[in-house]
Amino acid sequence: MSDESLVHVKDLKMHFPIRAGVLGRVVGAVKAVDGVTFDIIKGETLGLVGESGCGKTTAGRAILHLYRPTAGEVAFQGVDLAKETPESVRRSRRHMQMIFQDPYASLNPHMRVGEIIARPLRVHGLARNAREENDLVSELMRKVGLDASFRDRYPHEFSGGQRQRIGIARALATSPNFIVCDEPISALDVSIQAQIINLLEQLREDLGLTYLFIAHDLSMVRYISTRVGVMYLGKMMELTSSDELYENPLHPYTKALLSAIPIPDPALERQRQRILLEGELPSPADPPAGCRFSSRCPLAMDHCRIMEPQFREVAAGHWAACHLV
Amino acid sequence: MRYVIRRLFQSLIVVFGVSVVAFGMLFMTGDPTEVILRDAADHMTVEQIQEFRVKMGFDRPWYIQYASFVGNALQGNFGYSFIRHKPAYEVITERLPATIKLASFAFVLSLLVSIPLGVLSAIKVHKPLDHIATVLALAGQSIPSFWLGILLILFFGVHLKWLPISGSGTWQHIVMPGITLAAFPIARNMRLTRSSMLDFMQRDFVRTARAKGISESQVVYAHVLRNSLLPIVTAIGLELGFLLGGSVITETIFGWPGVGREIVSAIGSKDFYVVQAGVIMLALIFAAVNLLVDLAYSWIDPRIRYGA
Amino acid sequence: MTLVDRPPESEPVARFDELAAAQPTDARPQKNQLLSRFFRSKAAVISVFVLLLVLVAAAAAPWVAPNDPFAIKLIQRLKPPGYTSGADITFWLGTDSLGRDVFSRIIYGARVSLMVGLSAVVISGTVGLLVGLLSGYFGGRVDDVFMRICDIQLSFPTILLALTIMGVLGNGLDKLILVLGLTGWVQYGRIVRSQVLSIKNDEFVLAARATGERQWRILFQQILPNVWSPVIVIASFTVASNIVAEASLSFLGVGVPPSVPSWGTMLADGRQYIGIADWLTIPAGVAISLTVLSINILGDWLRDYLDPRLKNIV
Secondary structure, three states, rough: OOOOEEEEEEOOOOOOOOOOOOOOOEEEEEEEEEEEEEEEOOOOOEEEEEEOOOOHHHHHHOOOOOOOOOOOEEEOEEEEEEHOOOHHHHHHHHEEEEEEOOOOOOOOOOOOOOHOOOOHHHHHHOOOOHHHHHHHHHHHHHHHOOOOHHHOOOHOOOHHHHHHHHHHHHHHHOOEEEEEEEEOOOOOOOOHHHHHHHHHHHHHHHHHOOOEEEEOHHHHHHHHHHHEEEEEEEEEEEEEHHHHHHHHHOOHHHHHHHHHHOOOHHHHHOOOOOOOOOOOOOOOOOOOOOOOOOOOOOOOOHHHHOOOOOOOOEOEEEOOOOOOO | OOHHHHHHHHHHHHHHHHHHHHHHHHHHOOOOOHHHHHHHHHHHHHHHHHHHHHHOOOOOHHHHHHHHHHHEEEEOOEEEOOOEEEEHHHHHHHHHHHHHHHHHHHHHHHHHHHHHHHHHHHHHOOOOOOOHHHHHHHHHOOOOOHHHHHHHHHHHHHHHOOOOOOOOOHHHHHHHHHHHHHHHHHHHHHHHHHHHHHHHHHHHHHHHHHHOOOOOHHHHHHHHHHHHHHHHHHHHHHHHHHHHHHHHHHHHOOOOOOHHHHHHHHOOOOHHHHHHHHHHHHHHHHHHHHHHHHHHHHHHHOHHOOOO | OOOOOOHHHHHHHHHHHHHHHHHHOOOOOHHHHHHHHHHHHHHHHHHHHHHHHHHHHHHHHHOOOOOOOOOOHHHHHOOOOOOOOOOOOOOOOOOOOOOOHHHHHHHHHHHHHHHHHHHHHHHHHHHHHHHHHHHHOOOOOHHHHHHHHHHHHHHHHHHHHHHHHHHHHHHOOOHHHHHHHHHHHHHHHHHHHHHHHHHHHOOHHHHHHHHHHHHHHHHHHHHHHHHHHHHHHHHHHHHHHHHHHHHHHHHOOOOOOOOOOOHHHHHHHHHHHOOOOOOOOHHHHHHHHHHHHHHHHHHHHHHHHOOOHHHHHO
């Protein structure tokens, strides 16, 4: 673990029990996250991509200690939250926040927008009186590009993009140094997506933030991330700098994902060779033996189906989990 | 299948709960002896009261009393009626058919009247028929059933002398109590049918059906009615509770010889075991019917079977 | 508002930013529209008027009633209403079997009805709300126990349960309120619980946790405001049903003590003289019906205003 890493994740596992029968016995587990290890370096934007169900959202929430890790360790600024008292965890939450995917469900419909943004301030006692609180809320709203006079309106009176800004303002309220952005633009119109991304970028620069940016839109992720990690079925397949990943992908899964991104030039597009993945995504409760990807990988060998490849540094700053690399 | 098992299990718990509550009734004032002896205790000496207490077994710890209560109940022994000089069980079972007759009549009546009215109202929404029906329904839900019964007696029984005002025996005897009991369910079900149908008529799949060119009546009956029946069936399931509870009052007003009237008069004469037996009986019937309704329900709506 | 350096491809969108931030979109009626929506419904307005009348009668009974409702004067028993020919005008609605003024008793009866109706609802509503919140949010054992209690309690028809309990305990106003309150909480609990279940996994709750809010705070300050509407609607209908329940139980003799003027006891009295002294039966029934009707109309309006989706449930 280097001194610059803000978040250190080691062999994180999140297993959710499956209950069945009249008495609710545990008959299995959904292995949403099944052993991932990585660091998030201070000041970077780490993109985390993968298809739906690969565990990226769960991983993000586990990092913020919104779920208790089933196994493994998550350390924030050197401190393992699982070992701390609830009160200490509560206080640490000041420094790590989250922006959610659904602009409609992430704001309390019965609360005025100003109040939504003010709550974190109240929880951590960051404003000495009502006046100071008001000022802070106004400033936050301005920072995200909202008119402060709208503080008394309710969320349903705003558009999707504006609500996302409110969510961002709420996340910034406690001046955190780390923010997990859980697919913050997936639910927005394309034109608005660009605005929000730009806003996030600007805030990161101005406030010195570190992001974990979870998404499934690869082209957007490239634009905003310094490094990118690719997850599949609960495990990390590849992790490296943004440019390196897009120009020199090593893992077959990454290659398949990248080949699916359309290129604006129709001539080039027509010539391209797409890698099509066969088969269905296996159930996270019952992952394949050996390499998780072996059931769909076009390059799979027998060895891949028996022995799980280690996630290791195969080139400078470039990790991958594949026997072929 | 799993749902059936779960539901049966649930019913067992309910039966257990009923037994506990019925048993607990004896202890509501603290001392069961008091409840059973009622006014007779004024004429007894302390020793006689104590003797009575021991004889009835009220001095034993509560869990033993409960065990013997359940044991007796399973054999059909629910105590003795001091007023009628018969086992309480007999007193109740003799009167059960009458209550069932009245409740069934009211139930069928309510279905026959409320659903067609509700459908008609929905089809001719905002037209005069709808307005009148809605107002009547609102009134029907607001007028207390026992007053309605009294009014019916006053009008048809006393002034017009068309129908008998108490007792049972001929079909004329069941008309007024039946209408009285059915009034509230008719009103409520009619409004529910109407609003449920109106809700469905606006849905996209109905618009699609119309666009396909299906005749309006086909649309209404095949598409809308079928779907809107579901919330109505729920309400009907709950109706049983109302009918059984309402029968108490209706039977009393009309002198209908059912379980309800017996319970009320037993309360008046402080004939405890009859009250207890009556309550248990009605609660068990209610639970049984609910179970059947739920099972029928899960058969109609597959979503429930799979644990929504 | 400053728009900072952006990569070239999003230049055309720059103006969107300003436009978007400047215009909130209005979707649902705001709080100050309540009054204008209300006055548009004639039925609702009339109902409120009637209820205010009842309220005033109940509150100002000692000053509004022309005679003492408790005064027993056998010599003037069963006198016909004042408006009929040849009758005593002081007894506007006649007298009952003990010579008490019917009109005054109706006015005093409003007190009992409203008191029972409202108090019982306060009890059931509070208990139901609390239990529903805790059960829905924390789940687990508490929830299982709650659901079982619900099932058991719901397996008894409510009137029957209230009837037997009052029958064994004897009548009395306090007991009645308590019994009605404690038999009625289950319906609140259930609907609150289902509302809580449907929102407790919404992201704003998770966001509150991420901010560091404590569970209790989240439960009462974030979740509670979202479950109000069905509770209020049910509460309004329950006031009506409690009034009818009180009348029914008093009619059967197990509600309020017979000396207390209640619309139910008046009807019980009237029944004995049916055909002979109909002025004993009609006014009390009309009073109950009008009150309940008004409450139902208001309840309907309230439900449609707060959440029309409740139409098929409540």
